[in-house]
Amino acid sequence: MATLKHRILELVERQPGLTDREITDILKGPGQPQQDVNQACRGLVKQAALIRQGRPDGKIGNYLAEGQAQLKNPGQDGGRIDDAGGLSEDFVKEAVRTWLHAHGWETEIAWGREKGIDIVARRQSESWIIEAKGQGISPQAQGSYFLNGLSELLCRMDDPSSRYSLAFPDLRRYRGLWERLPRLVKDKLGLSMLFVNPTGGIREV
Numbered sequence: 001m002a003t004l005k006h007r008i009l010e011l012v013e014r015q016p017g018l019t020d021r022e023i024t025d026i027l028k029g030p031g032q033p034q035q036d037v038n039q040a041c042r043g044l045v046k047q048a049a050l051i052r053q054g055r056p057d058g059k060i061g062n063y064l065a066e067g068q069a070q071l072k073n074p075g076q077d078g079g080r081i082d083d084a085g086g087l088s089e090d091f092v093k094e095a096v097r098t099w100l101h102a103h104g105w106e107t108e109i110a111w112g113r114e115k116g117i118d119i120v121a122r123r124q125s126e127s128w129i130i131e132a133k134g135q136g137i138s139p140q141a142q143g144s145y146f147l148n149g150l151s152e153l154l155c156r157m158d159d160p161s162s163r164y165s166l167a168f169p170d171l172r173r174y175r176g177l178w179e180r181l182p183r184l185v186k187d188k189l190g191l192s193m194l195f196v197n198p199t200g201g202i203r204e205v
Contacts, residue, residue, distance in 0.1 A: 004040045009049060009064065010094060014200040017061035026102045087169045087198060089134035093119060095200040096130060096167050117156060119167070129156055130194065132167040139173050146177045153191075163190065170195035170203065178205065 007027055012018060018026070020041055024034035041062055044050040048065050055061040090111055096119055097107050105121040105128065119130035131153040136142040149166050157164055168174040178193045185191070195203045 004036060005044055005049075007094075007098075008037065008040055008044065008062070010200075011098060012050065012062050013064055016063050017055055019055075019059050019061055023062065026098060029101060029104055087135045087196070089118075089132055091200075092132045092134060092167050092169060092196045095196045095202060096132065096194055098200065099194075099202040100128075126163070127159065127161070128163040128165065129153070129159075130165045130167050131156070135169045135171065142171070142173045143177065146174060150181075154189075157189065163192070165192045165194050165204075167194040167196060170197045 004027075008023055011023060011026060020034050020038045023041070024032055024037045027037070028034075041050060041052065045052055051063045051065050052060050053063065093109050093111065097109055100107050100119075100121050103123075105123045107122075108117075108120040110116040110118050117129055118132045119128075121128040121130065131149045133145040133149045136145050146166075146168070149168070153164055153166060166178075168178075175195070193205045195205065197203070
């Protein structure tokens with residue numbers, strides 16, 4: 001699983017200039033203690049991975065150091081980019097995790113080739129099951145990914161009180177496949193799609 005330092009670097013790459021407080025709110029939840037984030041950021045400065053400097057509003061922001069490559073997370077399958085040169089499944093999972101944490105959810109992630117549900121999210125009495133896939137090498141592969149993801153999610157629908165979603169890169173092929181899935185199926189299953197863009201932004205449909 002990604003370390004706090006790796007998660008901070010990935011977040012700052014997507015959103016340069018975040019303060020320690022803002023990083024804590026996104027990664028751990030609003031109002032959570034920020035001491036470990038502060039220590040991690042200072043450690044990354046010592047490792048020449050981050051730069052801390054003033055923003056126009058007077059607050060201290062965190063920025064990737066010049067030439068700092070995005071680190072790959074231990075236990076993950078290739079970080080941001082997959083072998084085909086597209087967004088990897090683990091990048092999709094990390095983006096969804098960051099988005100969920102910002103909305104008060106706690107998550108369990110199956111990274112890389114780990115078996116189990118890709119993303120299990122919980123918030124008080126709520127639960128959310130999410131099946132994620134990466135970009136794929138071709139339109140044909142993307143069609144297979146979509147059908148496989150949908151099939152895997154259907155097999156996990158054993159709790160009528162849970163929410164269920166797919167998470168895919170925000171690509172024309174995946175958008176088209178989602179739009180062609182009948183509305184009746186989506187409504188009956190309570191199914192939604194989380195589209196992930198290359199900067200880690202999430203759009204729920």
